[in-house]
Amino acid sequence: MTVHIEEAPAPPPPVKGSRGPGEGRRPPRRRVPSGLVPYLLLAPAVFALLAVLGYALARNVLISFQEFGRRQLISRTTEWTGLDNYKAVLENERFWDSLVRTFFFMAANVVLIMVLGTLLGLLLNALGKKMRLVLAISLVAAWAMPVIPSTTVFRWLFDTQFGLANWVMRTLGFSGYDQHNWFGSGMSTLAIVTLLIVWTSVPFVALNLYAGLTTVSGEIWEAARCDGASSQRIFWSILMPIMRPFFMITTFLEIIWVFKAFAQIYAMNAGGPDRQSETLPVMAYVEGMGQNQYGMAAAISVLTLVILLIAMSFYFRLILKQEKENS
Amino acid sequence: MRKVWLNGTALVLSALFIFPVYWMVSTSFKSNSQVLTKEPVFFFTPTFEHYSTATGVELFWTYVTNSVVVTVGAVLLALAVALAASYAIARLEFKGRRGMVIAVMMAQMAPWEILIIVVYLNARDAEMLNSLLTLTLIYFVMSLPFTIWTLRGFIAAVPKELEESAMLDGCNRRQAFLRVIFPLLGPGLMATSLFGFIAAWNEYAMVLVLNKSPDAATLPLWLTQFQTNFGNDWGATMAASTLVTIPVLIVFLLLQRRATGGLSAGAVKG
Numbered sequence: 145m146t147v148h149i150e151e152a153p154a155p156p157p158p159v160k161g162s163r164g165p166g167e168g169r170r171p172p173r174r175r176v177p178s179g180l181v182p183y184l185l186l187a188p189a190v191f192a193l194l195a196v197l198g199y200a201l202a203r204n205v206l207i208s209f210q211e212f213g214r215r216q217l218i219s220r221t222t223e224w225t226g227l228d229n230y231k232a233v234l235e236n237e238r239f240w241d242s243l244v245r246t247f248f249f250m251a252a253n254v255v256l257i258m259v260l261g262t263l264l265g266l267l268l269n270a271l272g273k274k275m276r277l278v279l280a281i282s283l284v285a286a287w288a289m290p291v292i293p294s295t296t297v298f299r300w301l302f303d304t305q306f307g308l309a310n311w312v313m314r315t316l317g318f319s320g321y322d323q324h325n326w327f328g329s330g331m332s333t334l335a336i337v338t339l340l341i342v343w344t345s346v347p348f349v350a351l352n353l354y355a356g357l358t359t360v361s362g363e364i365w366e367a368a369r370c371d372g373a374s375s376q377r378i379f380w381s382i383l384m385p386i387m388r389p390f391f392m393i394t395t396f397l398e399i400i401w402v403f404k405a406f407a408q409i410y411a412m413n414a415g416g417p418d419r420q421s422e423t424l425p426v427m428a429y430v431e432g433m434g435q436n437q438y439g440m441a442a443a444i445s446v447l448t449l450v451i452l453l454i455a456m457s458f459y460f461r462l463i464l465k466q467e468k469e470n471s
Numbered sequence: 472m473r474k475v476w477l478n479g480t481a482l483v484l485s486a487l488f489i490f491p492v493y494w495m496v497s498t499s500f501k502s503n504s505q506v507l508t509k510e511p512v513f514f515f516t517p518t519f520e521h522y523s524t525a526t527g528v529e530l531f532w533t534y535v536t537n538s539v540v541v542t543v544g545a546v547l548l549a550l551a552v553a554l555a556a557s558y559a560i561a562r563l564e565f566k567g568r569r570g571m572v573i574a575v576m577m578a579q580m581a582p583w584e585i586l587i588i589v590v591y592l593n594a595r596d597a598e599m600l601n602s603l604l605t606l607t608l609i610y611f612v613m614s615l616p617f618t619i620w621t622l623r624g625f626i627a628a629v630p631k632e633l634e635e636s637a638m639l640d641g642c643n644r645r646q647a648f649l650r651v652i653f654p655l656l657g658p659g660l661m662a663t664s665l666f667g668f669i670a671a672w673n674e675y676a677m678v679l680v681l682n683k684s685p686d687a688a689t690l691p692l693w694l695t696q697f698q699t700n701f702g703n704d705w706g707a708t709m710a711a712s713t714l715v716t717i718p719v720l721i722v723f724l725l726l727q728r729r730a731t732g733g734l735s736a737g738a739v740k741g
Contacts, residue, residue, distance in 0.1 A: 432588035
């Protein structure tokens, strides 16, 4: 494959004498000056990323400054409106509701994922071989479930008429769960989405933490135990400092992932009922595709992006620090 | 005592985590009267009727083909393009290398879910809606940064000495790459392409905006519409969910076994 890329673009004829030492006596088959090779190898990747991702990001910002509705979509005209979209979004109560909702949703998810994931990782580490395998298999099964099938399963579990959740509630003796509609409010819908996201994300944290723990030398534990440290003390004073980079990086990863979650929320209940379970990404979609307010949608998406960038900058700083330490 | 307590907790948690998967599969094998009931049935004789309902749906095989074409196309494109880029990043010295590394890292976190509207508008302007090619290209670019990132690691892990000794023996750089590095990259290529496969196979947001027409839809999009089309036929819906899940489960198993590389360990003797 690389061969194509190296040969495809016609390079400028080499200037005599510009080659490095030792290359002069080679047959003149290779015409690309060696300084250009890395750039030629990178060119297809850079081009693809710029044409699709770069262009999308740039145009997203541009559209957020345009009046872009159904009319402009059909007539294909550009009408600049300055900051009108942002003004409209920021004055829209729905946006602020959605923003607050997104933050609470994200916080609830990330806290649950990190706490449960850590506990499960520690449990994996403490278990015997056989039991650990059993738990690991069921964790991997949950992790491997594709987004849409798992969302569909949760819709089935929480079905109004025949769902298992209502049966469980009835069996536990709660009244009013004969035909309880779990998707009757935004709060309840997002609670179920939280359950779904926590279920699929905890295995990632637990299995990675366990993998990390196996690299911690057993002597450290023994030494701490000999000195009479309690389990809690060992966790906070030994494990936490050693695994700190892992916890930091995973937390920020989960923050970013949950904040931009779209498929689970939209496939669960399309942001409903009555747009009450819309988080920012879902709201941007509904404003755009549902209401044909593409300018507004772009403004929401730019604002979401800005919030995400803050979380990402922390994440990148952590990753770069680790890269440096590793190399 | 502590052991019993730990094992008990682990058992309960294992059951909880596997339960939705179990419920999906078991529902798909129950007869309709056992599915649509107020009192759930836990013991039953399996029936395949829901699978024939699900696979008998009009266009079912079109969705399967679409999903396979888009996924495989995107993965192969990403591998080809990423192989070149990651070789440059891992092995060659050039100006802007560090910048490139950071750009790839950032692109890996690109929030595509938030860009669906503008991607839709771009595809519409280029008259590329409802096209498998568009979807393939988008999935290719989505998986490209990750592919570059991981392949870079795999290439960097091949000892430089191997390449250098090949070049001393008369290979040029390209030959050294093709004959020495490439064969050693097997596990790396496998692992990265499987990850790319999973990401593209599961993707929902893009196909939702781009390919509204049924004959250009993929399996996840079809699955979300299955419920709207079939109402309460949960047995068939779960059969369809199971069918979409199976390839991913197989890939996960493959990853577990094959991704553990180490082919080149010991190739250079100290």
